[in-house]
Amino acid sequence: MWRYLYLHWLQLKESGSIFANELYRIFHDGGVMIIFFLATLAYPFLYKAMYWNEQISDIPLAVVDLSNSQESREFLHQLNATPDVLLAYTCSSMDEAEKLLRDQKVHGIIYLPRDYARQLADPLGQAHISLYCDMSSFLYMKGIYLSCNMVMLESMRNVQIDRYEDMGYSAEFSWELVQASPYTSTTLFSPTGGYGSFLVPAVLVMVLHQTLFFGICMLAGTMREEKKELYRLPGRKRGYSAFRTIFGRGAAYFIIYYALAAILLGFLPRLFDLPHVGDIVDILVFNVPFILSVIFMSMCVGFFIRNREAGFVLLISTSLIFLFIAGISWPKEMIPTGWRIVSYFIPYTWAANGFIHINSMGATLWQSRTEYMALWILTVSYFVLAVTMFLIAGYRQDHKESHRDEVLEADLLSESFGTVYQTEG
Amino acid sequence: MKFILSRPLYLVSSVGAVMVSMFFFMTLMEGGVAENMPVAVVDLDQSAISRRLIHEMQATPSVDIQVITNSYPEAREAMQQGKIYGIFIIPQGFYRDIASFKRPRMDFYITNAYTLGGNTAYKQMLTVSNLVSGAFQREVLRKKGMAEDIIMKRIQPIVVEGHMLSNPWGNYTIYLVSTIMPGIIGLIALMLTIFSVGSELKNGTSIEWLNITGDNYTVAMIGKLIPYTIIYQTLGIACHIILYNIADFPVQGSHVRLLLGLLLFIMAMEIMGIVIIGCIPVLRDALSVGALYAMLGFSLSGFTYPNMAMLPFVRALSYLEPLRHYYLIYVNEALLGAPSINSMPHSLALSAFIVAALLVAPRLHHALIHQNYRLK
Numbered sequence: 138m139w140r141y142l143y144l145h146w147l148q149l150k151e152s153g154s155i156f157a158n159e160l161y162r163i164f165h166d167g168g169v170m171i172i173f174f175l176a177t178l179a180y181p182f183l184y185k186a187m188y189w190n191e192q193i194s195d196i197p198l199a200v201v202d203l204s205n206s207q208e209s210r211e212f213l214h215q216l217n218a219t220p221d222v223l224l225a226y227t228c229s230s231m232d233e234a235e236k237l238l239r240d241q242k243v244h245g246i247i248y249l250p251r252d253y254a255r256q257l258a259d260p261l262g263q264a265h266i267s268l269y270c271d272m273s274s275f276l277y278m279k280g281i282y283l284s285c286n287m288v289m290l291e292s293m294r295n296v297q298i299d300r301y302e303d304m305g306y307s308a309e310f311s312w313e314l315v316q317a318s319p320y321t322s323t324t325l326f327s328p329t330g331g332y333g334s335f336l337v338p339a340v341l342v343m344v345l346h347q348t349l350f351f352g353i354c355m356l357a358g359t360m361r362e363e364k365k366e367l368y369r370l371p372g373r374k375r376g377y378s379a380f381r382t383i384f385g386r387g388a389a390y391f392i393i394y395y396a397l398a399a400i401l402l403g404f405l406p407r408l409f410d411l412p413h414v415g416d417i418v419d420i421l422v423f424n425v426p427f428i429l430s431v432i433f434m435s436m437c438v439g440f441f442i443r444n445r446e447a448g449f450v451l452l453i454s455t456s457l458i459f460l461f462i463a464g465i466s467w468p469k470e471m472i473p474t475g476w477r478i479v480s481y482f483i484p485y486t487w488a489a490n491g492f493i494h495i496n497s498m499g500a501t502l503w504q505s506r507t508e509y510m511a512l513w514i515l516t517v518s519y520f521v522l523a524v525t526m527f528l529i530a531g532y533r534q535d536h537k538e539s540h541r542d543e544v545l546e547a548d549l550l551s552e553s554f555g556t557v558y559q560t561e562g
Numbered sequence: 563m564k565f566i567l568s569r570p571l572y573l574v575s576s577v578g579a580v581m582v583s584m585f586f587f588m589t590l591m592e593g594g595v596a597e598n599m600p601v602a603v604v605d606l607d608q609s610a611i612s613r614r615l616i617h618e619m620q621a622t623p624s625v626d627i628q629v630i631t632n633s634y635p636e637a638r639e640a641m642q643q644g645k646i647y648g649i650f651i652i653p654q655g656f657y658r659d660i661a662s663f664k665r666p667r668m669d670f671y672i673t674n675a676y677t678l679g680g681n682t683a684y685k686q687m688l689t690v691s692n693l694v695s696g697a698f699q700r701e702v703l704r705k706k707g708m709a710e711d712i713i714m715k716r717i718q719p720i721v722v723e724g725h726m727l728s729n730p731w732g733n734y735t736i737y738l739v740s741t742i743m744p745g746i747i748g749l750i751a752l753m754l755t756i757f758s759v760g761s762e763l764k765n766g767t768s769i770e771w772l773n774i775t776g777d778n779y780t781v782a783m784i785g786k787l788i789p790y791t792i793i794y795q796t797l798g799i800a801c802h803i804i805l806y807n808i809a810d811f812p813v814q815g816s817h818v819r820l821l822l823g824l825l826l827f828i829m830a831m832e833i834m835g836i837v838i839i840g841c842i843p844v845l846r847d848a849l850s851v852g853a854l855y856a857m858l859g860f861s862l863s864g865f866t867y868p869n870m871a872m873l874p875f876v877r878a879l880s881y882l883e884p885l886r887h888y889y890l891i892y893v894n895e896a897l898l899g900a901p902s903i904n905s906m907p908h909s910l911a912l913s914a915f916i917v918a919a920l921l922v923a924p925r926l927h928h929a930l931i932h933q934n935y936r937l938k
Contacts, residue, residue, distance in 0.1 A: 168846030176854050186876050187861055193871040238727075239900035241893070261715050266722045272729040272737060273893040274868045279681060285722055290692065293720045300716070313663040317698035318656075320668040320691040322684065325641070326675050332867050335677045351853070355846070412675070445846065453753065453853055454579045454746050457860065458586050466866075467734065468596055468647070468679040470626075476590060490644055497675040500642035507643070 148381055155385025162356060163389065168445075172352045177397050180344045184337055185409045191331025195223035196280050199234040199243040202227065206254035212266075215288045216247070221280035238269070244277045245270045247285065260300055276332070326412055326498045334412050338497055339465045341401045342427075342489040347456050349394050349428070350435045357439030379527035383436060383520070390432045398424045406496055414499035422502055423491055426512035430484040433519035440526050459485045465493075487511045572757070573793065576750045580797050583746050584804065587739045594733035596682045601648040602629035602637040609657035615694060619650070624686040641673055648672045648683030650690070660698060668694070678734075728812045728897040736811045740892055741865040743801045744824055745885050748831040749856040751794045755835030756852045758786060759926075760845030768930040779927040787832050791825075798824045806896075814899025823891035823905065826912040830884035831856070833919045840922030843929040859885035887911050 163169055198216075202209050217224045225243055228234040234246045248267040256262030268285055270278045294315050301311035403420055406413040461467055462476055463486040469477065480486040491508030494500040502509060603619070605612050620627050625648070629640050637649045651669040653659075659666035670687045673680045696717050703713045729736050762768040775781040802821060805811050813820060838855065839848045861867070862880040869877050869886075880886045887908040894905040 166846070167844060168850045171847060171850040171854070176850075180854075183858065184861065187872055188867060189873045189876070190871045193868055196870075239894075239898050240904060241890075241898075241900075257719065261712060263715050263718065264720050266720065267725065268722055269725045269727055271893075272726050272732075272897055274865060275732075275734070275737060276866075276868055278726060278732070282724060283685075286688075289720050289722045293718065296719045297716065300719070310663070313665055314699050314702060315695065316665065317660055317663075317695045318666055318668055318691065320670065320688075322687070323669070323671050324674045324680075325671050326673055331674075332677065335674060336867075338675075351850075453749060453857070454583050456857060457742060457746070458583065461587070461590055465676070466678065467591055468599060468676065468682075470598060470600060470679075471591060471596055473589060473592060476586070493675050494642055494644055498642045498644075498673070500639075504639060504643055 152381045152385035152388070155382055156388045159356075159386045159389035160392075162359075163352075163393070166356070166359070169352050169355055172348050172355070173393065173397075176348045177344055177401065181337070181341055181401060181405050181409075184340045185333070188331070188333030188337060191333045192220075193276050193280055193332075194220050196221060196245065196277050197225035197243045198222050198281065199226045199228050199237045199246045200224050201229075201231055201234050201246060201248045203251040204249045204253035208254045208257050209249045212249070212288060212292055213247075215291065216284060219284035219288065221284040238271055241271075241273075244273070245281045257296055260303065326414070334497070336465075337409065337411055338406065338493055339460070339463075339489050341405060342492050343456065343460060343485065345394065345398055345401055345428075346431055346459070346485045346488065349390065349431050350438070350455075353390060353432065353435035354439045354442050355445055357436070358442040358445035361443055362445055379524045379531060383433075383523055383527065387429070387432050387436070391428055394428045394432070395424060398428055402492060402496065412497040414497070415495035416501065419495050419502040419505075420492070423495060423505070423509055423512075426509065426516050427484060427488040427491075430512050430515040430519060431488075433516060433523050434484060436523045437519055437526065440523070440530070459483055462486065463489050465489055481511070482515070484512060484515055487515070572754060576754060576793075577797065579750060580743075580747055580801070584739075584743060584801060587742060588735065588804075588809065591735045591738075594735035595731060596678055596734070597623050598626035599624060599648070599679050599682045599686075600628040600646045601625045601650060601683050601687070602631065602640055602646045603627050604631055604634050604637050604649060604651045606632055606654040607652045607656035608632065611657045611660065612652045615652060615690070618693070619686075619690050622686055622690070624682050638671075641671075644676075646673075647676060647679035648687055650687055728814060728899075737865065739805060740811065740896065741863060741885070741889050742860070743805070744798065744827060744888055744892075745860055745863070747794050747798050747801070747824075748827055748885060748888070749859070751790060751828050752831040752835040752838075752852055752856050753849065754790060755787065755832045756839045756848045757845070758790070759836065759839045760843075760848055763839075763843055763929065763933060764845045766933055768933060772930055777931075779923060779930070783836065787829075790832065791828060794828045795821075795825050798828065811896075813896045815895035816902070819902055819905070820892065820895045823888055823895065823909065823912075826909055827884050827888035827891075830887075830912045830915040833915045834884065836926065837918045837922050840919075840926035840929075843926065855883075859883040862886055863889040865889050881911065884912055884915065 163173065200213060202213065213224060216222060222245075224247075226234070226237055228237065231246070231248065234243070234248075237243045238246060246267075246269040248269070250265060250267075253264050253266070256264035266285075266289065268281065270281050272278060297315045298308070298311045301314060302308060306314070399421060402424060403417055405411075462472065462480040462483065463469075464472060464480070469480075472480070487508040491505045491512070494505045494508070495502065603616050605616065616627060616630060619625060628646055629637060631637055634649070634651065637646070640646050641649060649671040651671075653666050653668065656666045656668075658664075668691050670684075670691070672684045672687070699717055700713050703716060708716070726732055762771050771786075772779065772782050775785065799821060802817070802824070806813050806817065834855065835852060838852045839845075842848045842851060862869075862876070862883045863885040864872075864880060869880055872880070890908045891905040894900045894908075895902075
């Protein structure tokens with residue numbers, strides 16, 4: 138019994154020494170330190186600074202008002218009052234406005250034709266407004282379209298009511314006709330409706346995911362370059378110690394990253410005033426399988442990396458792919474099935490969505506159980522895969538070494554036999 | 563130059579990375595327009611008219627009703643689990659109230675945690691709610707015996723005609739891939755520049771490399787970069803052909819000028835690679851810094867979130883990213899078809915990156931000769 142425990146204690150100590158060794162390697166590697174600490178701590182601040190304003194206001198527009206009437210001026214006045222757009226230039230012709238658009242002085246043109254007021258005055262007239270939008274950014278288009286439509290609806294109702302009243306309907310009845318059922322729209326989970334509150338939480342998860350992934354792959358590549366044993370205890374010739382190696386090294390990464398994750402996902406949303414309606418305990422619990430699954434996935438990938446820089450090029454382009462495949466920027470429903478299946482193997486997909494659900498939308502851990510369980514399944518699968526690969530590699534190495542040993546022994550034997558023969562001869 | 567041939571892996575992997583990314587982004591967004599966004603309808607009325615409303619909404623291309631329920635908490639939970647992007651509430655007694663001109667109020671809730679899905683759902687719900695009023699108005703006017711065409715004019719006295727210039731379909735792929743792909747090529751160009759110069763330092767071969775050219779730093783550097791530039795420009799041209807000739811994405815201006823912009827961009831990224839390895843002549847540290855710098859370029863270029871909304875100092879930072887200048891050249895040439903004089907400042911800015919290379923030249927030259935930095 139004691140012996141059994143003692144043996145386990147020894148194994149644990151070996152894991153411990155790998156753990157300490159890995160920590161030493163991390164803290165003595167400038168490149169890894171930059172990725173692990175500088176990147177994780179600097180990036181969130183940079184991104185917060187980038188999306189500081191949350192909203193795009195005062196998108197410059199050029200106005201071509203050929204109608205030049207009381208009605209058209211009123212419409213433009215209301216449009217200018219919306220927060221999203223700013224009527225920056227008044228032009229006398231479309232050519233002039235197009236030039237402004239080409240020079241990027243404005244991002245859109247609003248054109249009111251000559252007959253605008255006349256059409257409105259005609260009880261059966263239909264006035265047309267043309268809107269031109271440069272497509273350099275979708276957010277410009279969205280801002281211009283929405284505010285223009287809002288103002289249009291508003292003035293349209295007024296026109297309709299005036300016309301019905303002219304027809305002799307009561308004001309009340311006219312309103313009922315024009316808008317039989319009014320509506321209220323509410324934006325949930327981010328009162329400002331800002332771009333930063335949407336993107337920064339996803340970026341925080343991405344920063345953790347990718348820096349950990351890069352860092353582990355870099356360390357694995359370095360070990361290969363330095364011809365160190367990646368999958369065995371240092372200094373050991375034989376035997377399988379995949380489990381202890383993975384456990385020891387994993388623990389080193391986990392300790393660092395669990396702390397970083399607590400800062401980035403627990404503390405920063407509060408500091409940055411991002412949405413943070415989730416329960417902090419839920420987030421901390423959720424982080425466990427997130428960090429673990431990334432560690433084991435990176436170990437599996439790192440296994441194939443022959444030297445430090447080789448994987449870098451390939452790894453770096455994965456960041457953008459991971460971001461889009463996870464269904465954050467582009468809705469997951471629109472992603473083809475093939476890519477969606479691929480996305481299920483990437484911890485980021487589950488981690489980012491789960492974190493957004495808990496942190497930004499106030500879901501409980503129970504409500505996010507799909508993502509939480511998926512991360513645990515990934516953790517276990519990648520762990521088993523890593524252990525298997527390390528074992529096979531260890532076995533093959535052993536096989537090679539023992540084969541070499543046999544050859545050596547045979548040589549020695551033949552030599553000694555040789556001497557025997559010689560003496561006999 | 564021999565270096566590339568001796569390590570074909572890097573060439574293959576960089577071409578591979580570009581091809582995989584290209585394939586990924588071209589196939590990711592079928593059609594590039596968000597359709598069938600899942601939403602929930604909370605039907606508290608359960609009347610013939612509410613069912614008809616649901617039916618009408620389901621028939622629209624933008625939304626897909628996933629949940630029909632009579633409890634708001636259930637719909638909200640579905641939203642918190644990321645299953646739906648919006649909730650549309652039909653109030654109790656909707657049918658009765660609308661028939662008796664009481665103007666019942668519809669409510670809709672949109673998630674902001676997923677911008678694109680939420681926006682699409684929002685736009686569609688807005689349209690549907692206006693349609694409800696329009697349909698009612700039509701019914702009443704019809705009963706009063708008005709003709710259909712007159713009714714339409716009554717219902718919509720003002721029409722807004724939107725024109726999305728150069729991208730009339732609102733295709734997301736066009737706008738995304740046009741900046742991301744050059745960005746990835748530039749990123750790889752930067753990384754491999756750091757790598758090829760850094761490796762000479764790491765392997766201690768930098769003196770031999772300089773000796774080939776008789777200790778002429780400039781010639782050595784240019785000689786090293788020419789093959790890379792050719793490779794990446796070729797990749798860039800391949801992407802260009804796929805995007806603008808095969809996939810037929812719009813280019814209003816000149817293809818040649820756009821490709822010239824790309825060449826300047828790739829060279830600026832290579833120069834930034836030299837600057838980074840020149841400032842930090844340690845391969846591993848420089849690679850990490852290079853990766854961080856290049857990744858920032860994507861966000862700072864302003865193709866997703868416009869620069870005009872960024873803080874002034876961030877906006878100033880963005881001009882240190884070559885991708886920002888390339889993006890502006892792209893907008894100018896491809897989307898606006900503006901005169902080439904408008905992209906000149908950005909072409910000049912890209913060329914100006916060479917100054918930075920000159921600044922680090924003495925330091926890097928010194929490092930190459932003395933190899934006086936730690937290897938790891």
